[in-house]
Amino acid sequence: MSNVMHIAKSQSIRLVPFFVTVVLYFALVRDDPEGKVWTTVLKCLPITTLMLYVVLKGFAFNNDRYRRSQWILFGLIFSCGGDALLNLNLFPFGMISFGIAHAFYISAFGWTPLKWPIGLGLYVPVAVFIYFIHTNLDNILIFGVPIYSGLIITMLWRAIAKAMASKSFLTIFCAVGAGLFVISDSLIAVTMFLGVPLPCARLQIMITYYAAQFAIALSTADDGPAQKWKTKS
Numbered sequence: 064m065s066n067v068m069h070i071a072k073s074q075s076i077r078l079v080p081f082f083v084t085v086v087l088y089f090a091l092v093r094d095d096p097e098g099k100v101w102t103t104v105l106k107c108l109p110i111t112t113l114m115l116y117v118v119l120k121g122f123a124f125n126n127d128r129y130r131r132s133q134w135i136l137f138g139l140i141f142s143c144g145g146d147a148l149l150n151l152n153l154f155p156f157g158m159i160s161f162g163i164a165h166a167f168y169i170s171a172f173g174w175t176p177l178k179w180p181i182g183l184g185l186y187v188p189v190a191v192f193i194y195f196i197h198t199n200l201d202n203i204l205i206f207g208v209p210i211y212s213g214l215i216i217t218m219l220w221r222a223i224a225k226a227m228a229s230k231s232f233l234t235i236f237c238a239v240g241a242g243l244f245v246i247s248d249s250l251i252a253v254t255m256f257l258g259v260p261l262p263c264a265r266l267q268i269m270i271t272y273y274a275a276q277f278a279i280a281l282s283t284a285d286d287g288p289a290q291k292w293k294t295k296s
Contacts, residue, residue: 066231066232067232070233070284072119073284074109076114077119078116081109081112081113081116084108085109087103087105088105088109088269089266092106096132099150099151102242103151106146106147106150107143108147108213109273109276110142110143111143113280114136114140114280116137117137117139117280118136120283120284121247121286121288122287126287127290128287129134129286130171131171131232131283131286132286133166134170134171135168135171135279135283137277138168138171138279138282139164140168140174141163141164141167142160142161142164142276145157145159145160145161155202155204158211159207160242161206161211162214165211165214166214166242166287168279169217171219172221173221175228178223178227178228181223181224181227182216184218187211189213189216192208192252193212195257196257203283207257208252214243215248216245218239218244219241219242219244222234222242223238223242223296225237225238226238231280231285233282234282236281237278237281240275240278240281242271243272243275244275245272246271247271247275249269250267251266251268261284
């Protein structure tokens with residue numbers, strides 16, 4: 064618990080812009096926000112502040128100690144691009160951008176330990192879901208949705224495996240964030256491909272999405288040279 068408090072105290076100031084921009088987005092963007100430049104900017108601002116957080120908390124491109132931060136920064140950049148493309152009604156291109164983001168997140172979480180039973184347990188329900196919605200997919204989506212689903216579920220698998228291995232607050236919180244990312248995208252899938260009328264769908268999708276990206280970005284707080292709060296009990 065003391066570790067959590069040290070993290071909160073040391074990182075809170077750098078994260079203020081994220082919370083401010085999230086509040087601005089929900090306060091100013093109302094119904095039918097798609098296709099407009101100003102709503103696109105507001106939608107991307109929280110992710111941009113998380114990119115700045117990853118850089119400002121300690122970062123270097125030429126230092127292997129910041130390798131995880133580098134991968135997650137690239138993931139945030141492509142996520143931001145995906146947000147913009149989705150908001151401008153370019154869904155297939157947005158999906159590609161987010162797919163690349165998940166590939167970077169997978170690289171950040173790594174493949175050790177493997178813990179393949181977790182992956183198997185996640186892939187099976189996703190395969191079943193894709194089977195039921197495949198008749199509603201056309202053109203590029205018939206290939207894109209299964210590929211994207213595989214990437215995001217692999218990202219969740221690797222985040223969970225890492226959390227189980229290290230058992231630190233940051234990795235566990237990151238795994239929760241990865242799960243929220245899957246939930247957010249699942250909400251998009253059921254509304255878009257199954258036509259399920261969710262109440263306040265955009266609110267649910269964006270809250271889980273921003274929380275997911277926040278948790279993933281925060282997982283870089285202990286990346287790089289040892290921090291003083293790491294050694295405290």
